[in-house]
Amino acid sequence: MNKKQSKQKKLWQQFHGPNLGYVLEKHEELSKELNEETDTFYEWTSTAEQENEGQKTELSSIPFEKVASAIKMADAIRQNGHMVANIYPFSVMKKEGHKFNLERFQLTEEDLLKIPYQLLCPYAPPQVSTGKEAIEYLKDVYTDTLAFEFSHVHEEYEHEWLMEMVESGAIYRPLTTEDRQALLERLTEVEEFEAFLHRTFVGQKRFSIEGLDTLIPILDSVVEEAVQVGVKNIMVGMAHRGRLNVLAHVLGKPYELIFSEFLHAPNKNLVPSEGSIGINYGWSGDVKYHLGANRKISDRKTEQAKLTLANNPSHLEFVNPVVEGFTRASQDVRTNRGFPSHHSSEAFSILIHGDAAFPGQGIVAETLNLSRLQGYQTGGTIHIIANNLIGFTTDTGDSRSTRYASDLAKGFEIPIIHVNADDPEACLAAIHLAFQYRIRFEKDIIIDLVGYRRYGHNEMDEPMMTQPKMYSKIKEHPTVKTIYENHLLKSGVITNDEMKGMETPIRETLESAYEKMKQVKQQGKREIDVPKKIREGLPTIETKVEAKELKEINDALLTWPEQFKVNKKLERILKRRSQSFEERGKMDWGFAETLAFATILRDGTPIRITGQDSERGTFAQRHLILHDRETGEKYSPLHRLPQAKASFAIHNSPLSEAAVVGFEYGYNVFAPETLVLWEAQYGDFANSAQVLMDQFISAGRAKWGQRSGLVMLLPHGYEGQGPEHSSARLERFLQLSAENNWTIANVSTAAQYFHILRRQAAILQRDEVRPLIIMTPKSMLRHSKTASTIEELSKGSFQSFITMLPKQKGREDQVKRMIFSTGKMSVELLEKIEKLEKEEQEPLQHISLEELYPFPFESLKELLEKYTNVEEVFWVQEEPKNMGAWTYIEPKLRSLFQERKPIQYIGRVSRSSPAEGDPNIHKKDQERIISEAIQFKEKGE
Numbered sequence: 001m002n003k004k005q006s007k008q009k010k011l012w013q014q015f016h017g018p019n020l021g022y023v024l025e026k027h028e029e030l031s032k033e034l035n036e037e038t039d040t041f042y043e044w045t046s047t048a049e050q051e052n053e054g055q056k057t058e059l060s061s062i063p064f065e066k067v068a069s070a071i072k073m074a075d076a077i078r079q080n081g082h083m084v085a086n087i088y089p090f091s092v093m094k095k096e097g098h099k100f101n102l103e104r105f106q107l108t109e110e111d112l113l114k115i116p117y118q119l120l121c122p123y124a125p126p127q128v129s130t131g132k133e134a135i136e137y138l139k140d141v142y143t144d145t146l147a148f149e150f151s152h153v154h155e156e157y158e159h160e161w162l163m164e165m166v167e168s169g170a171i172y173r174p175l176t177t178e179d180r181q182a183l184l185e186r187l188t189e190v191e192e193f194e195a196f197l198h199r200t201f202v203g204q205k206r207f208s209i210e211g212l213d214t215l216i217p218i219l220d221s222v223v224e225e226a227v228q229v230g231v232k233n234i235m236v237g238m239a240h241r242g243r244l245n246v247l248a249h250v251l252g253k254p255y256e257l258i259f260s261e262f263l264h265a266p267n268k269n270l271v272p273s274e275g276s277i278g279i280n281y282g283w284s285g286d287v288k289y290h291l292g293a294n295r296k297i298s299d300r301k302t303e304q305a306k307l308t309l310a311n312n313p314s315h316l317e318f319v320n321p322v323v324e325g326f327t328r329a330s331q332d333v334r335t336n337r338g339f340p341s342h343h344s345s346e347a348f349s350i351l352i353h354g355d356a357a358f359p360g361q362g363i364v365a366e367t368l369n370l371s372r373l374q375g376y377q378t379g380g381t382i383h384i385i386a387n388n389l390i391g392f393t394t395d396t397g398d399s400r401s402t403r404y405a406s407d408l409a410k411g412f413e414i415p416i417i418h419v420n421a422d423d424p425e426a427c428l429a430a431i432h433l434a435f436q437y438r439i440r441f442e443k444d445i446i447i448d449l450v451g452y453r454r455y456g457h458n459e460m461d462e463p464m465m466t467q468p469k470m471y472s473k474i475k476e477h478p479t480v481k482t483i484y485e486n487h488l489l490k491s492g493v494i495t496n497d498e499m500k501g502m503e504t505p506i507r508e509t510l511e512s513a514y515e516k517m518k519q520v521k522q523q524g525k526r527e528i529d530v531p532k533k534i535r536e537g538l539p540t541i542e543t544k545v546e547a548k549e550l551k552e553i554n555d556a557l558l559t560w561p562e563q564f565k566v567n568k569k570l571e572r573i574l575k576r577r578s579q580s581f582e583e584r585g586k587m588d589w590g591f592a593e594t595l596a597f598a599t600i601l602r603d604g605t606p607i608r609i610t611g612q613d614s615e616r617g618t619f620a621q622r623h624l625i626l627h628d629r630e631t632g633e634k635y636s637p638l639h640r641l642p643q644a645k646a647s648f649a650i651h652n653s654p655l656s657e658a659a660v661v662g663f664e665y666g667y668n669v670f671a672p673e674t675l676v677l678w679e680a681q682y683g684d685f686a687n688s689a690q691v692l693m694d695q696f697i698s699a700g701r702a703k704w705g706q707r708s709g710l711v712m713l714l715p716h717g718y719e720g721q722g723p724e725h726s727s728a729r730l731e732r733f734l735q736l737s738a739e740n741n742w743t744i745a746n747v748s749t750a751a752q753y754f755h756i757l758r759r760q761a762a763i764l765q766r767d768e769v770r771p772l773i774i775m776t777p778k779s780m781l782r783h784s785k786t787a788s789t790i791e792e793l794s795k796g797s798f799q800s801f802i803t804m805l806p807k808q809k810g811r812e813d814q815v816k817r818m819i820f821s822t823g824k825m826s827v828e829l830l831e832k833i834e835k836l837e838k839e840e841q842e843p844l845q846h847i848s849l850e851e852l853y854p855f856p857f858e859s860l861k862e863l864l865e866k867y868t869n870v871e872e873v874f875w876v877q878e879e880p881k882n883m884g885a886w887t888y889i890e891p892k893l894r895s896l897f898q899e900r901k902p903i904q905y906i907g908r909v910s911r912s913s914p915a916e917g918d919p920n921i922h923k924k925d926q927e928r929i930i931s932e933a934i935q936f937k938e939k940g941e
Helices: 003-015 018-025 036-046 064-083 109-114 131-143 156-168 177-200 215-228 243-249 255-263 316-331 362-370 405-412 424-441 468-476 480-490 496-519 547-557 568-582 589-602 658-670 683-697 700-704 730-735 750-762 790-794 824-836 857-864 886-896 919-934
Strands: 049-052 055-058 146-149 233-238 293-299 302-309 347-354 381-387 416-420 445-450 607-611 648-652 675-679 711-715 743-745 772-776 801-803 817-821 844-849 851-853 872-880 903-908
Touching: 064 109, 064 131, 064 146, 109 131, 131 146, 131 156, 146 424, 156 424, 177 215, 177 243, 177 255, 177 424, 177 480, 177 496, 215 233, 215 243, 215 302, 215 347, 215 381, 215 424, 215 445, 233 243, 233 316, 243 255, 243 302, 255 496, 316 347, 316 362, 316 658, 316 683, 362 405, 362 658, 381 405, 381 424, 405 416, 405 445, 416 424, 424 445, 480 496, 547 568, 547 589, 547 790, 589 607, 589 750, 607 658, 658 675, 658 683, 675 750, 683 700, 683 711, 683 730, 730 743, 730 851, 730 886, 750 772, 750 790, 801 857, 817 824, 817 919, 824 844, 824 872, 824 919, 851 886, 857 886, 872 886, 872 919, 886 903, 903 919
Parallel strands: 233 302, 233 347, 347 381, 381 445, 416 445, 607 648, 607 675, 675 711, 711 772, 743 772, 817 844, 817 872, 872 903
Antiparallel strands: 049 055, 146 416, 293 302, 743 851, 801 844
């Protein structure tokens, strides 16, 4: 191609489609104003020739409006071909066949014969030589068993690349005879496995894949392609539909183990002790179609890779952000100082959605929104909607307001591929395009795999009751394996004997596995056995740091580049921290946290913290990211800390709780050596992520053996800011507490916060590790009573409770009144007691419970042995009586005092709302609570 031709081609790409039509229609009236480049372009198009039965026709002889109409028709096919495409295994949607009639565009076949095909389909294969053939070719491409929606992708280069891949046929990888036979064999395995389960375990839930069988070859294909290009980790998240088949055929979970799970608790004798498949169980376990697994994959051309299917409860799409967290953790290298280096080619995610769940569950949109954010991007996820056109028993007209289940993705400019699940080769083309797009653009892409569900939702439902028309068609519809084998038989790729030769060994393998399973000595009732190290709780871990080291770290943190101009007010605040060392002053909450993070990095533990406004802290208490007051450039002292031996990542999160919590949980599970913290803007907002807390964080280890050391920072405390800015719902976390599943703390001093963070970092990779839930303060962040001295950081370790009135030491037998509280309530009580304390008053002891769960029973019992004359015991809280810790703590205190004393409550009355809306009423009630708690009983009363 010479220089002129190259320029002409470039101009065609610039003006093709509606732009070209506009230029041609308006050429005559604009001819005097057209610039040289447009004239050159018109010269090229007007002299373009085409062959038609040996005769040549010049474009200049065709009316401009005909050319424009033909181009409009071609673009209409590209944009709307999906509406008439053959993407449904049987007719369920009304097709709009009139959309591409020639009459609609005021064209005839003769008109199309005169128009060069290059104007309509520049990427057409060699057999296309006329405009008419180009239009027919576009119809074949865009309205067959593959259909595409990418007109909403506004990035021109992406759009052009997608069009070229689709129209050139590059999406089809060459399939040999052996490849097609192997594909049929895979479909036979998929079908025979489901059929065996159906007749062997009658009436049992299995959520079969039948109707979407091609999902398995799709996963096979993308795993193979990923391994060939050097991907190290492939993360898969999916709901229960088809999960057993994916476990068996993609993950390689032994048939014997799957069969055993239909009859009894998993028999660990059947799990290979070594090999390529990894399966973990918690002590209480989960149903078979929620369990995950991992598999090692080796390829001659690459290093070993790992395929992981995430555990997932029945909350369908909530696994999505968890899997994204897995992927980001796999991509990050955390051994360097500063932000982790990120390599998106190392790992990628595949998320398999339900067609009702994708538009129906908000967690999907939240997760899609993470896809291009700096702190959460994973270089593109391949989404597959396992679309069986029905949600449980709900028709699509009742489950979404859009034409397609995938339409939600259009708002994120994600390309969509619709494919008929009954066409295996089209399915392979779809996944090839998806993976290549992900490699090239590092963005999400969606495959809408359109099939059906052969049986009811869980094999026990009777779908004819609610969808009689659909299931009448399904009953008569052949399986994809039957359709494909008939196709291969007709095309001579396989014979009847070869076909039967595939089925027999597969059935024999299934029968053999079942017989083997029956012969294995079956377990009796499986005892719930919490691991010993979990049962025994956390050991005492010394977390002190020498004062000299803390000063050196602080000096380094107060050093930034000379040209970097920190906000003047903030600079004064930060530099004032030096006084804590020079003048033996105290450090507030934010300062203690910064030193904790710095010392943890010094110890070689990476840190990741995210949340809404986490860089500065919701209450402007943190400031781990500084901003140049003139340029806005960012700088973090922790990234330049000389003592640091690991990475530090901090990101402001989007306005999401559920997806972000799931992401951080997944990150931590996959990177257990990392201290991962999520901070709620207000603790109340954590309830948006309640499913993650209920199903994953609190119970993931008991159900699946999935360890986590995630830290959740939840601002908590009643300060007159109303119902939604007071309570982190401490009661909900305490209700979920059992089997030492996590630690719940409500600490009252900066030193306690420092030590508990360092303790959590120290146990991350130990068997004792568990999540840490911390109720953090708001107004107390800078309170003098929460501030701590350097000595309190450089000595000792975290204390599960604090005796707030140490003056009573030696006078324990004189104490008549004992009050217990936690967090902000403890600080306010101490402040008031110290103001009113007089020697003639009867001695009072105040104990602050810093760690509510696990409850420090033994150490408290030992302490209370000294208090022999206690007459009154009170629990004081600021939450309403039916909230907070009261219902959790009362039976524990009663047991602690051996039920000799009634445990009395002081706090707000039971309420339906967490707090008052009027700050004046709040203030009065708070004063009442404190007054009732610290008053002394009159003598002789």
